[in-house]
Amino acid sequence: MHDVIVVGAGPAGVSAALYAKARGLEVLVLEKSQVGGLISGVSKVSHYASVGEHESGQEFASKLSEQLDYSQIPVQIEEVNSISKTEAGFKVISSKAEYEAKTVILAIGSTLKELDQDKFKDLPTEHWPLGKEELYKGKTVVINGGSDGASKEALYLAQFAKCVHMVQDQDRLLCISEFKKQIEASDKIIAHTSATLESYKTEGDMCTEVVLSNGESIRDSEGIVVFVQIGQHGNADLLESFSFETQNGFVQSEISTDIDGLYLAGDIRVKPVRQIATAVADGCLAGIEAAKKAQA
Ligand SMILES: Cc1cc2nc3c(=O)[nH]c(=O)nc-3n(C[C@H](O)[C@H](O)[C@H](O)COP(=O)(O)OP(=O)(O)OC[C@H]3O[C@@H](n4cnc5c(N)ncnc54)[C@H](O)[C@@H]3O)c2cc1C
Incomplete structure (x- = not known):
């Protein structure tokens, strides 16, 4: 006992x-x-x-x-x-x-949480970049989420990725001001607000396009890495x-x-x-x- x-x-x-x-x-x-x-x-x-x-x-x-x-x-x-x-x-x-x-x-x-598995079943996704920096170097990255956690990982990825697209369903990023200021100052992070991930295209096992609910589209023929930080x-x-x-x-x-x-x-x-x-x-x-x- x-x-x-x-x-x-x-x-x-x-x-x-x-x-x-x-x-x-x-x-x-x-x-x-x-x-x-x-x-x-x-x-x-x-x-x-x-x-x-x-x-x-x-x-x-x-x-x-x-x-x-x-x-x-x-x-x-x-x-x-x-x-x-x-x-x-x-x-x-x-x-x-x-x-x-x-x-x-x-x-x-x-x-x-994961993305809706009915809609995004075959989309490869990640949660954390830590320890895999070499894999994401020079890549286009999409982060689904706009909270503190998502914002912090976006700032980290921006140090070595080609560009980082944050996709947030609210009309603004929901992170603390410390992160918001750094995101606004970054020339690599693009925030897409009032938007969700709608669909995607793949070539082989690589995602090459992510379409958002507001009609915007993020494309990269060399591949896009999608991170999920939605709570x-x-x-x-x-x-x-x-x-x-x-x-x-x-x-x-x-x-x-x-x-x-x-x-x-x-x-x-x-x-x-x-x-x-x-x-x-x-x-x-x-x-x-x-x-x-x-x-x-
Ligand atoms: C993206 C992100 C960034 C964050 N950054 C910060 C930060 O910078 N500063 C900060 O203060 N907080 C941060 N947090 C919050 C912080 O991580 C959590 O508040 C903290 O980890 C909670 O600790 P916990 O021990 O309650 O739970 P957890 O850390 O979730 O630990 C629970 C443990 O229980 C284990 N477990 C679950 N089920 C079982 C089972 N059935 N049998 C055996 N083991 C089990 C799990 O494997 C896990 O190891 C962050 C969170 C996220 C998502």
Whole structure:
């Protein structure tokens, strides 16, 4: 029987594990992909106190991983498929094993949305340029999205792409002024507002034209790379058995849920701001509350 199982090793899960372990709990972290979570793919981590000027998501993720390591918190790479309440606590079933735990902290975050698969089934798309810069050097790029995340990746791509077309369905880019000013100053970024992706043409496996809903067309016979940054949906599927209220896959709940011993931390919760700062704050509180419960 584990004291606490943390599901998800993004900023919220790592923070929760650190705070629980520091209170003398035996902690196991289960992560389906890699330590770091969503931020691992980001070209540059912004606005979190203490990050370096050009710190990439991968660098940030490595620091999280290192911290779990030197804190002697075990992490197992396996996907959790179900969680159920038992008399003694919880049963957690993963792709590799079955576990018992007194408390569970769910820090399972969100997943980036994809384009409508009926309309864009055969269009090759990407989410992140980080680590693949050579592939996009000198290319025409289309980014679907105009939020902070899309804007930041557009600015990163503009450093080496031929040109970057941002396509936003609102009548203006929805990013913070810091990014907006840089986009306006860039001679490589073209913002297409009040527009969505309508259709595309390919030659072989290469996209050569993207047509927008306002009639504009972006063409390049040498190929166009399409990035999708149109928001996220929460990973609440895992919580099906608990009948929480959800919105777009995000769970409407406080950190301490109505289920004794079950905690939610980070982006998975319905909240006004989804950033590393709010995720680690949730993780801190969840870790402390789980420790109190497991030691009661
Ligand atoms: C494009 C973009 C740029 C961003 N830039 C910034 C920024 O510069 N600064 C900032 O503060 N924030 C930024 N954010 C937001 C930030 O990434 C999130 O707020 C933060 O990652 C949330 O952390 P989390 O731990 O709650 O969730 P996540 O980071 O989503 O981590 C959840 C983890 O749970 C794992 N998981 C999910 N389901 C399971 C399962 N069934 N079994 C096991 N593991 C599972 C996932 O693999 C993942 O590792 C950005 C977001 C985006 C989309």
